[in-house]
Amino acid sequence: MRVIFLGTSAAVPTVSRNPSSIIVDLGREYILLDAGEGTQKQIIRSGIGFGRLSKIFISHLHGDHYYGVFPLLQTLSILKRRKPLEIYAPQGFHNVLLAITEVAPVESSFEVKVFEVRGRTSFRLKGYTVTMFPVVHGNIPTYGIAVREDDRPGRFDPQRSDELGVPLELRGLLQRGIPIKLPNGKVVHPQDVMSPPRRGKLLVYSSDTRPCRSLIEEGSEADLLIHEATYADDLRERAEQSGHSTISEAIGVAKACKAKALALTHFSARYREEDLDRLEKEAKRMFNPLIFAKDLMIYEL
DSSP states (O other): OEEEEEEOBOSSOOSSOOSSEEEEEOSSOEEEEEEOTTHHHHHHHHTOOSTTEEEEEOOOSOGGGTTTHHHHHHHHHHTTOOSOEEEEEETTHHHHHHHHHHHSOOOOSSOEEEEEEOSSEEEEETTEEEEEEEOBBTBSOOEEEEEEEOOBOOOBOHHHHHHHTOOGGGHHHHHTTOOEEOTTSOEEOHHHHBOOOBOOOEEEEOOSOBOOHHHHHHTTTOSEEEEEOOBOGGGHHHHHHHTOOBHHHHHHHHHHHTOSOEEEEOBOTTSOHHHHHHHHHHHTTTSSSEEEOOTTOEEEO
């Protein structure tokens, strides 16, 4: 699993930062978590191309998290995309899409499938499960997003396989979880030559939120927690009023989750890059490994 940060600013973009959008590269396909304005340009700048984009997950219907969807759809049509594109979003997105296409119709070359989310909902991808779960961001329905890789098989032990007399041509069956019978009649089970299954990677994206129980529960032992940190700690009251989090509050969530790594994003445009560099150094004294995400930064899980 590979994460590419396309946009790391809050509602107002800056010279170096776009509004919210994150690529999660799953190998055969990639998905978008949010798509603020300018997302299509950031995809081009990242070099990943449009061909493997399969799904877009929108956390909530504030413009800096989904206004980039519509020009992206137009670009994909101009490029003659054929395969369907799935969009998962809170209730109301479908009406917005219909209204825009009615006022400014675009002849689409592909089908757009919209799935509206009401409450905690999970979706299956090949080898992964994506779960959208409610978080706390004012009065607007808002969802955090968890991407969980399926558990992987344990490691094969060739020495133990030799001791049991397993022929080379039958070892692949054991690695796929299928018991075999040896010529002497003895049955060898996969667990006889395989270590226990390995836990799949877990990526959790907070969306815009106050610290909340649902995020701590869904983010338990996450390999990477991506948490908004709109404000520095001196603006905690403003964060509370606007439904956002401060840097220390995001770190508190990561500690409560026992997250293995933390990436902070969604920084207010009031902060210059030198301000964020200073705040990052201070934050690393409270939690490590920690990064302040930047546009086009890549993180390998």
